[in-house]
Amino acid sequence: MKTWLTSTAIALTLAFPVLAEELDPNAKPGGAIVITYKDDVATLDPAIGYDWQNWSMIKSLFDGLMDYAPGTTELRPGLAESYEMSADGLSYTFKLRAGVKFHNGREMTADDVKYSLDRVTDPATQSPGAGFFASIAGYDEAASGAAKGLSGVTVVDPLTVKIDLMRPDATFLHVMALNFAAVVPKEVVEEFGADFGKNPVGTGSFKLANWTIGQSLTFEKNADNWRPGVPYLDKITFEIGQEPVVALLRLQNGEVDVPGDGIPPAKFQEVMADPEQAARVVEGGQLHTGYITMNVNTPPFDKVEVRRAVNMALNKDRIVQMINNRAVPATQPLPPSMPGYTADYAGYAFDVEAAKKLMADAGYADGVTTQLFVMNTDPNPRIAQAIQQDLDAIGIKAEIKSLAQANVIEAGGNGSAPMIWSGGMAWIADFPDPSNFYGPILGCGGAGDGGWNWSKYCNADLDTLATAADSMAKPEEAEARLKAWSDIYMKVMEDAPWAPVFNEQRFTMKSPRMGGDDKLYVDPVSIPVNYDYVYVTD
Amino acid sequence: MGAYLLRRLIQSAFILLGITVITFGLLYVLPADPVRQIAGRSATPEVVENIRRQLGLDQPVWVQYWTYLSGLLQGDMGRSYLQKTDVATLIAARLPATLLLMVGAITCELIFGLTLGVIAALKRGRPLDTGLMVGSFVAVSAPQFVVALLLLYVFAVKLGWFPIGGYGTFAHLVLPSVTLGIMGAGWYSRMMRSSMLDVLRADYIRTARAKGLGRLRVILRHAMPNAILPIVAMIGMDIGIFMGGVVVVESVFGWPGIGQLAWQAIQRVDIPIIMGVTMVSAIAIVLGNLLADLIAPMIDPRIKLR
Numbered sequence: 001m002k003t004w005l006t007s008t009a010i011a012l013t014l015a016f017p018v019l020a021e022e023l024d025p026n027a028k029p030g031g032a033i034v035i036t037y038k039d040d041v042a043t044l045d046p047a048i049g050y051d052w053q054n055w056s057m058i059k060s061l062f063d064g065l066m067d068y069a070p071g072t073t074e075l076r077p078g079l080a081e082s083y084e085m086s087a088d089g090l091s092y093t094f095k096l097r098a099g100v101k102f103h104n105g106r107e108m109t110a111d112d113v114k115y116s117l118d119r120v121t122d123p124a125t126q127s128p129g130a131g132f133f134a135s136i137a138g139y140d141e142a143a144s145g146a147a148k149g150l151s152g153v154t155v156v157d158p159l160t161v162k163i164d165l166m167r168p169d170a171t172f173l174h175v176m177a178l179n180f181a182a183v184v185p186k187e188v189v190e191e192f193g194a195d196f197g198k199n200p201v202g203t204g205s206f207k208l209a210n211w212t213i214g215q216s217l218t219f220e221k222n223a224d225n226w227r228p229g230v231p232y233l234d235k236i237t238f239e240i241g242q243e244p245v246v247a248l249l250r251l252q253n254g255e256v257d258v259p260g261d262g263i264p265p266a267k268f269q270e271v272m273a274d275p276e277q278a279a280r281v282v283e284g285g286q287l288h289t290g291y292i293t294m295n296v297n298t299p300p301f302d303k304v305e306v307r308r309a310v311n312m313a314l315n316k317d318r319i320v321q322m323i324n325n326r327a328v329p330a331t332q333p334l335p336p337s338m339p340g341y342t343a344d345y346a347g348y349a350f351d352v353e354a355a356k357k358l359m360a361d362a363g364y365a366d367g368v369t370t371q372l373f374v375m376n377t378d379p380n381p382r383i384a385q386a387i388q389q390d391l392d393a394i395g396i397k398a399e400i401k402s403l404a405q406a407n408v409i410e411a412g413g414n415g416s417a418p419m420i421w422s423g424g425m426a427w428i429a430d431f432p433d434p435s436n437f438y439g440p441i442l443g444c445g446g447a448g449d450g451g452w453n454w455s456k457y458c459n460a461d462l463d464t465l466a467t468a469a470d471s472m473a474k475p476e477e478a479e480a481r482l483k484a485w486s487d488i489y490m491k492v493m494e495d496a497p498w499a500p501v502f503n504e505q506r507f508t509m510k511s512p513r514m515g516g517d518d519k520l521y522v523d524p525v526s527i528p529v530n531y532d533y534v535y536v537t538d
Numbered sequence: 539m540g541a542y543l544l545r546r547l548i549q550s551a552f553i554l555l556g557i558t559v560i561t562f563g564l565l566y567v568l569p570a571d572p573v574r575q576i577a578g579r580s581a582t583p584e585v586v587e588n589i590r591r592q593l594g595l596d597q598p599v600w601v602q603y604w605t606y607l608s609g610l611l612q613g614d615m616g617r618s619y620l621q622k623t624d625v626a627t628l629i630a631a632r633l634p635a636t637l638l639l640m641v642g643a644i645t646c647e648l649i650f651g652l653t654l655g656v657i658a659a660l661k662r663g664r665p666l667d668t669g670l671m672v673g674s675f676v677a678v679s680a681p682q683f684v685v686a687l688l689l690l691y692v693f694a695v696k697l698g699w700f701p702i703g704g705y706g707t708f709a710h711l712v713l714p715s716v717t718l719g720i721m722g723a724g725w726y727s728r729m730m731r732s733s734m735l736d737v738l739r740a741d742y743i744r745t746a747r748a749k750g751l752g753r754l755r756v757i758l759r760h761a762m763p764n765a766i767l768p769i770v771a772m773i774g775m776d777i778g779i780f781m782g783g784v785v786v787v788e789s790v791f792g793w794p795g796i797g798q799l800a801w802q803a804i805q806r807v808d809i810p811i812i813m814g815v816t817m818v819s820a821i822a823i824v825l826g827n828l829l830a831d832l833i834a835p836m837i838d839p840r841i842k843l844r
Binding site: 043448 | 570575576581582583584588589617618620622623628631687702705788789792793794804805806
C-alpha cells in the first residue's frame with residue numbers, strides 16, 4: 001500500500017518525464033525458455049483476450065499508453081512519453097513516443113490510439129473489456145451503436161491524443177494500462193478481421209513467430225523494441241495442452257522452465273518438502289478473494305442476522321489448511337495487497353455460540369435449509385463440504401449443488417442460487433485499485449439479471465459513495481480516496497452480503513536456469529511471470 | 539452392394555440429422571448463457587443483449603437451428619464464440635492428431651488383444667490363461683487417467699524410452715496409443731479367447747487336424763479368421779468409445795487432438811465448437827460402423843449385405 005501511494009503521488013504529478021529504464025546488471029541477453037499451459041490460447045487479440053494464459057502473452061506482444069513497473073503495481077508511462085491531466089480531472093493529454101514501430105515496420109501514431117479505443121468499445125468487436133472505458137465521453141453512444149467511435153478521444157497531432165471524460169475517474173490511468181487499451185495497427189486488423197487474434201501484430205517486446213493451433217506458440221524477441229535493452233530472452237515457446245502434473249514431471253526432467261498453471265495441488269506438499277525444489281518456488285500475494293455470496297433477496301439470507309451468523313460460523317483456518325495453506329484467511333472483500341485494504345479490521349470472529357444466538361434472533365432457532373452452489377473442480381467441492389459442516393453447526397442445512405462453471409455463473413446471475421462458493425470463478429482484480437472489487441460484484445450495476453453481483457446486494461448509498469470516491473482523481477486526494485473506499489468496504493461487511501473466506505497466494509515454480517528478481521515471478525499484473533524481464537543464466 | 543451402400547448412406551444422413559437436432563436441443567436447454575461468457579463479468583445488460591443479437595441467439599430456437607443447419611449443409615460450421623476463429627479451421631488443425639491416435643489405439647488393441655486372446659485360448663485352464671484373464675480384467679477396469687500417468691512415469695520419466703508427452707514423432711505416439719488401446723485390448727483378449735475356444739471345438743478344425751495340417755497352420759488359416767469375426771464388428775463401435783477416452787488421454791499426453799478442443803469448449807459454452815466436434819465425431823462413428831459392416835463379408839462369405 002505504501003509503495004502504491006508513493007507511485008500514485010509520482011504518477012499524478014502533471015507532465016511525467018521519461019524514466020530511464022532500470023536494467024538488471026546481472027541479466028544476460030539471449031536464450032530461449034519453455035512455458036506450459038493446460039488450456040488452449042483462445043486468442044491473442046488484446047480487445048478479446050481475458051484468460052489466465054493469454055493475458056500476459058498479450059502484454060508482451062502489445063503496449064498501451066500506460067504500463068506497470070515490472071513486478072509491481074506502480075503505474076508508469078508506456079507508449080505515452082508523458083501525459084497531463086486537466087485541473088478539473090476531466091481530460092488527459094498523452095504525448096506519444098516518437099519512432100515506435102509495429103511488428104510490421106510501420107510507425108505507430110495517435111491515429112492508431114484512437115482507432116484502438118474506438119474498436120474496443122465498438123459493439124461489433126464484442127470485447128469483454130468494453131465496460132472499462134465507460135467514463136470516456138461518448139462511450140454510451142459508441143456502445144449502443146448510435147455513434148461510430150468515441151467522441152471523447154481526439155487526435156491533436158500525430159503524436160498527441162486527448163481523451164475527455166464524462167466525470168473525473170481516478171482509475172482512468174489503470175484502465176489505460178489494461179490489455180483492452182492496447183494499441184493495434186488498423187491495416188492488420190482490417191486485413192485479418194476476426195482472425196486478427198490468431199495473427200497479432202503489436203508494438204510489444206516480443207512478436208509472434210509461429211502458432212501451431214492446439215500445440216505451441218513461439219514468441220521471438222522484437223529487435224526493434226522501443227524499450228531499450230529488453231526483452232532479455234530471444235525466444236519463448238509456449239506448449240499448450242499439458243496437464244499440470246505432466247508439466248511438473250517435465251520441469252523436473254529439465255524440459256520446461258515455468259509451468260504456467262503452477263504446482264498441481266496433489267503434488268504441492270511433495271514439492272515443498274524437497275528443499276532443492278522448494279527453493280525454486282516463489283511465493284507472493286495476488287489480488288484475489290474467495291468468498292461466499294448470500295442472496296439478500298432469498299430467505300433466510302434476507303435477514304442480516306443470518307448473513308452475519310454465516311460469517312461467524314466459518315472456521316477459515318481449517319479451510320485454509322485443507323488447501324495446504326496456499327491462502328490466508330480473509331476478513332473483508334479486498335485482499336491485503338490491495339490499496340484501500342483496512343489493516344486494523346479483524347473481521348467477524350469465529351464464534352459458533354454467538355452465531356447461533358443471531359440465528360435465534362432471526363427466528364431460525366430450529367434451523368433452516370438452503371443450497372450452496374459450487375464449481376465442480378477440485379478443491380472446490382471439498383471446500384464446500386467444509387463450509388457445509390460449519391453451517392450445520394449453527395443450524396443451516398445446506399445442500400451442495402456442484403456444477404460446471406458456466407452453470408454456476410448462470411445460477412448466480414439469475415438469482416436462483418441462495419449461496420455460492422466463489423472458488424474457481426472468484427474475483428481476481430483486473431487492475432490494482434479498490435474500485436475494481438466493487439462495481440460489478442457488490443454494486444447495484446451488477447445486481448440485475450445476469451450480473452456478477454451474485455448476492456444481489458444493492459445499496460444505493462454505497463453506490464453514491466463509490467462514484468464520489470472514484471471522482472477524486474487529483475493527486476492530493478489519493479489518500480482520502482483510499483479512506484473512502486476502506487469505509488465503503490467496512491459498510492459492506494456490516495450488511496454482510498458476502499462471507500469472505502480466504503485470499504489465495506501464488507506459488508510459481510521455475511527451472512534452475514531461470515534468472516531475474518523473484519518479484520518478476522509473482523508479478524501482480526503479468527501472470528505467471530513477466531516475460532519481458534526474466535532471463536536465463538546458462 | 540451398390541444399392542446396399544446407397545441405402546446405408548441415406549440412413550447415415552438421417553442419423554446425423556437426428557444428432558444435430560438432439561445436440562442443438564440439449565445445448566439450448568443447458569442452464570448456461572454463452573453470451574455471458576463472451577461479454578465478460580463487467581458487461582452491462584445492454585452490451586449482453588447487443589452481443590446476443592449479433593450472434594442471432596435472440597431468435598427462436600428453430601430459427602437458430604435452421605440457420606445452423608443451412609450453414610452446415612454448405613460446409614460452414616460457424617465461428618467460435620470466444621476464439622472468433624472458423625470452427626472448421628480449428629477442427630481441421632486438430633483432427634489429424636486424433637485420427638492418428640485412434641489408428642495407434644486400434645493397432646494396439648488388435649496386436650495385444652488378439653495375440654493374448656489366442657494364447658489364452660490355446661493354454662486354456664493353465665496358469666498362463668488365468669494370469670492373462672486377470673490381466674485383461676485389470677486392463678478393462680483401470681481408469682485411463684491413472685494408466686496414462688503410470689505409463690508416463692515409468693516409461694518416460696524413469697526409463698526415458700519415450701518423450702514425456704507431446705506430438706510429432708512415432709515415439710510420441712506409443713504411450714498415448716497404449717493408454718487408449720489398453721481397455722479395448724482387455725475386451726478383445728477376452729472375446730478372442732472365448733471365440734477361439736468355440737471355433738477350436740468346431741468340426742472343421744478337427745477335420746483340418748485329421749487331414750494332417752500343422753497346428754500353427756490350423757490356427758492361423760482356419761481358426762483365427764473365423765474367431766476374429768465378432769471382433770471386427772466391435773471396432774466400429776470402438777470409435778465411439780475412443781471419442782470419450784481421447785479427452786483424458788489427449789490432456790495427459792498433451793496430444794493436440796479434438797478431445798482437448800471439445801473439453802475446453804464445453805467449459806466455456808462455446809456452442810459452435812461443441813456442435814462441430816460432435817458432428818465430426820458422429821460422422822466418424824457412423825462411417826466406422828459402416829466400414830465394419832462392409833468388411834465383415836470379406837472375412838466371412840456367409841454374411842450377405844442386404
